[in-house]
Amino acid sequence: MSRPSVIPGFGLSLGYAAFYASLIVFIPLAFLFAKAFTLTWAEFWQTVLDPQAIASYRLSLGAAFIGALINLVFGFIVAWVLVRYQFFGKKIVDALVDLPFALPTAVAGIALTSLYAPQGWVGQWLTPLGIKVAYTPLGVIVALTFIGLPFVVRTVQPVLEELEKEIEEAAASLGANRWHTFRRILLPALLPALLTGFALAFARAVGEYGSVVFISGNMPFRTEITPLLIVSKLEQYNYAGAAALAVVLLMFSFVLLLLINLLQHWSSKRAGA
Amino acid sequence: MLPGFKLSLGLGVFYLSLIVLLPAITLVLQTLEISWDEFVFYLTDPRLIAAFKVTFAAAACASLFNGALGLLLAWILVRYEFPGKKLVDTLVDLPFALPTAVAGLTLSALFAQNGWLGRWLVPLDIKVSYTFIGIVIAMLFTSIPFVVRTLQPVLEDLSPEYEEAAASLGASRSQIFRRIILPHIRPALLIGMALSFVRSLGEFGAVIFIAGNMPYETEVVSLMIFTYIGEYNYPAAAAVAMLILAASLLLLLVIQVIQSYYGRRHRKI
Numbered sequence: 001m002s003r004p005s006v007i008p009g010f011g012l013s014l015g016y017a018a019f020y021a022s023l024i025v026f027i028p029l030a031f032l033f034a035k036a037f038t039l040t041w042a043e044f045w046q047t048v049l050d051p052q053a054i055a056s057y058r059l060s061l062g063a064a065f066i067g068a069l070i071n072l073v074f075g076f077i078v079a080w081v082l083v084r085y086q087f088f089g090k091k092i093v094d095a096l097v098d099l100p101f102a103l104p105t106a107v108a109g110i111a112l113t114s115l116y117a118p119q120g121w122v123g124q125w126l127t128p129l130g131i132k133v134a135y136t137p138l139g140v141i142v143a144l145t146f147i148g149l150p151f152v153v154r155t156v157q158p159v160l161e162e163l164e165k166e167i168e169e170a171a172a173s174l175g176a177n178r179w180h181t182f183r184r185i186l187l188p189a190l191l192p193a194l195l196t197g198f199a200l201a202f203a204r205a206v207g208e209y210g211s212v213v214f215i216s217g218n219m220p221f222r223t224e225i226t227p228l229l230i231v232s233k234l235e236q237y238n239y240a241g242a243a244a245l246a247v248v249l250l251m252f253s254f255v256l257l258l259l260i261n262l263l264q265h266w267s268s269k270r271a272g273a
Numbered sequence: 274m275l276p277g278f279k280l281s282l283g284l285g286v287f288y289l290s291l292i293v294l295l296p297a298i299t300l301v302l303q304t305l306e307i308s309w310d311e312f313v314f315y316l317t318d319p320r321l322i323a324a325f326k327v328t329f330a331a332a333a334c335a336s337l338f339n340g341a342l343g344l345l346l347a348w349i350l351v352r353y354e355f356p357g358k359k360l361v362d363t364l365v366d367l368p369f370a371l372p373t374a375v376a377g378l379t380l381s382a383l384f385a386q387n388g389w390l391g392r393w394l395v396p397l398d399i400k401v402s403y404t405f406i407g408i409v410i411a412m413l414f415t416s417i418p419f420v421v422r423t424l425q426p427v428l429e430d431l432s433p434e435y436e437e438a439a440a441s442l443g444a445s446r447s448q449i450f451r452r453i454i455l456p457h458i459r460p461a462l463l464i465g466m467a468l469s470f471v472r473s474l475g476e477f478g479a480v481i482f483i484a485g486n487m488p489y490e491t492e493v494v495s496l497m498i499f500t501y502i503g504e505y506n507y508p509a510a511a512a513v514a515m516l517i518l519a520a521s522l523l524l525l526l527v528i529q530v531i532q533s534y535y536g537r538r539h540r541k542i
Contacts, residue, residue, distance in 0.1 A: 091526065093286070095522050192426055
């Protein structure tokens with residue numbers, strides 16, 4: 001374990017990083033747990049297992065997962081187009097990708113609502129088809145897809161840029177068809193980055209509040225997301241209750257992120273082998 | 274290898290325009306509802322200009338810190354094995370999953386006079402809550418995954434052999450870092466920092482709880498936007514948001530120009 005390292009030795013840099021990570025990430029999280037458990041067990045379970053809360057976990061996690069999945073597929077295609085092709089206006093398209101990050105989320109929520117409301121630009125075409133977006137779970141998915149869009153594109157882009165076209169050409173010249181080349185050459189190289197992007201988009205979507213509340217309509221049991229329940233608890237100065245719900249949300253996210261991480265580890269090991 | 278140029282370009286552009294371009298156009302149209310004079314009036318409000326200065330300065334500080342320390346964290350996670358590594362790796366993403374309002378409240382409780390961290394810092398005369406530092410910390414917390422996650426895959430690609438080769442040829446540590454590692458990771462590092470900067474500009478929930486929101490001192494732009502929304506003044510909110518967007522786009526374009534400059538130089542060598 002003594003590789004020559006450029007960044008000052010293992011001990012020191014591990015120390016710095018651990019210090020930084022703990023200061024910025026772990027201490028606030030630990031504090032949050034401590035706050036949640038100022039409730040008694042009975043109070044904690046009552047807050048957390050409230051039927052309204054359970055319905056909200058399902059919506060929050062489900063919509064975040066679907067949104068991240070949509071972004072996984074289309075984000076990959078967008079990254080592909082941006083890296084491999086030259087076309088007019090490419091720089092503008094590239095810059096557009098980051099727009100969902102730059103837009104304060106409340107503004108994004110209002111823009112999306114006015115688009116997808118029954119009289120809106122997009123809504124007026126969808127309503128006759130029987131598709132309702134605003135004020136339904138579908139609207140939540142649309143908002144969460146919007147805010148997660150840049151993640152997959154931006155994590156895949158640098159890896160794709162490193163990946164030389166020649167490798168694919170070599171595979172093709174050795175008789176691999178397109179699907180083969182994709183599955184055997186591209187996918188193993190890109191999978192870790194794709195999974196990272198997916199995980200980030202998912203995590204970000206779970207915690208998202210501002211853009212969703214405008215488009216979802218916030219009907220209890222139907223379109224109410226967990227962050228909204230948390231914020232309404234905060235507004236009643238019920239900080240411990242809010243922390244309890246946040247802890248549950250974090251636990252679910254943590255388990256899923258851990259799974260993604262293991263999958264990623266496994267896939268990068270396989271790619272290396 | 275993917276279905277040819279036209280199909281993937283078409284799909285990509287269709288998706289982008291559906292998800293991103295349409296809301297952006299809506300925003301422009303909302304802004305157009307007010308007259309030019311009103312537009313100028315809103316955007317030259319000295320309070321807004323002060324808020325812009327605070328927001329940009331804090332976001333710049335946050336993304337610089339993120340760049341330096343995110344690189345360190347990514348380095349550790351890629352190059353070293355230690356117990357609990359997977360746990361640390363997973364925890365990096367959690368700040369995203371925490372609703373930002375909760376993050377803000379937690380941070381402000383931590384740094385309050387009787388908080389876990391505040392009780393050590395306040396006697397040293399370091400005030401975090403309700404100051405500029407508080408804003409920077411809230412932005413750091415909400416954007417920490419960006420740099421780590423964009424750098425990780427690129428660092429994984431960079432095998433230690435290059436560094437060993439450079440070292441065996443007599444390069445010093447700083448030379449190896451500057452000549453071998455940095456050129457390789459620069460695109461990812463810049464993207465990560467730009468994302469964290471841009472994300473910080475729009476951050477609302479986490480910041481307002483710790484910032485104190487004093488006009489001209491610790492008020493951020495997204496709070497002013499939120500105030501407009503609370504007054505149902507959507508056009509004004511859209512106008513201010515447009516300004517943030519324009520600034521972000523400009524920054525991202527500048528980064529692209531820098532990247533393509535370095536990319537070209539890199540290839541020549």
